[in-house]
Amino acid sequence: DGGITQSPKYLFRKEGQNVTLSCEQNLNHDAMYWYRQDPGQGLRLIYYSQIVNDFQKGDIAEGYSVSREKKESFPLTVTSAQKNPTAFYLCASSAGILTGNEKLFFGSGTQLSVL
Amino acid sequence: GESVGLHLPTLSVQEGDNSIINCAYSNSASDYFIWYKQESGKGPQFIIDIRSNMDKRQGQRVTVLLNKTVKHLSLQIAATQPGDSAVYFCAEIMRNTGKLIFGQGTTLQVKP
Numbered sequence: 001d002g003g004i005t006q007s008p009k010y011l012f013r014k015e016g017q018n019v020t021l022s023c024e025q026n027l028n029h030d031a032m033y034w035y036r037q038d039p040g041q042g043l044r045l046i047y048y049s050q051i052v053n054d055f056q057k058g059d060i061a062e063g064y065s066v067s068r069e070k071k072e073s074f075p076l077t078v079t080s081a082q083k084n085p086t087a088f089y090l091c092a093s094s095a096g097i098l099t100g101n102e103k104l105f106f107g108s109g110t111q112l113s114v115l
Numbered sequence: 116g117e118s119v120g121l122h123l124p125t126l127s128v129q130e131g132d133n134s135i136i137n138c139a140y141s142n143s144a145s146d147y148f149i150w151y152k153q154e155s156g157k158g159p160q161f162i163i164d165i166r167s168n169m170d171k172r173q174g175q176r177v178t179v180l181l182n183k184t185v186k187h188l189s190l191q192i193a194a195t196q197p198g199d200s201a202v203y204f205c206a207e208i209m210r211n212t213g214k215l216i217f218g219q220g221t222t223l224q225v226k227p
């Protein structure tokens with residue numbers, strides 16, 4: 001998976017609980033992304049970070065939070081405010097801003113389900 | 116609004132036949148397009164890309180065609196193999212946004 005490690009592979013969330021998905025990359029990439037994938041649908045951007053200590057909301061950021069304290073790490077927290085969290089979550093990274101000269105590399109994903 | 120879509124959710128082909136997966140996009144400001152392959156339970160993998168100043172690009176057994184006039188993108192897979200079974204996504208990058216927008220995906224099923 002191109003040096004991007006997501007953990008855990010499967011995660012279960014109880015009602016009202018916050019859970020954190022891990023994403024680590026050893027590609028020395030500046031930019032990192034979180035996508036959500038629902039069955040039969042494309043990927044939707046949750047949050048992205050183009051540099052350490054900075055991140056921006058994507059198209060569906062409500063109910064999620066992120067941090068980017070280290071270049072290699074971009075954890076995603078699914079908060080209790082996210083009422084429909086069951087989905088496949090994909091982390092990705094790129095060397096720089098996506099302009100057509102950069103490739104996006106994906107991790108192997110975390111399947112989050114609600115108990 | 117801005118969207119990237121695929122014409123068919125599922126495509127079933129016989130092993131050895133050629134496959135054609137289609138994608139329509141709506142944003143004329145998009146200048147870079149990518150095809151990804153996603154196997155079950157895994158993250159998408161890059162297959163091939165094309166810039167808006169090109170209309171065709173070839174890789175190993177794959178060809179991407181871009182028709183900017185009708186905003187249409189296609190992925191052709193020659194001599195389809197069982198290992199090609201996966202979901203295929205097209206994606207676009209709009210000029211100066213740095214964001215990738217994905218289509219809904221087409222599931223390719225290869226029959227032996």
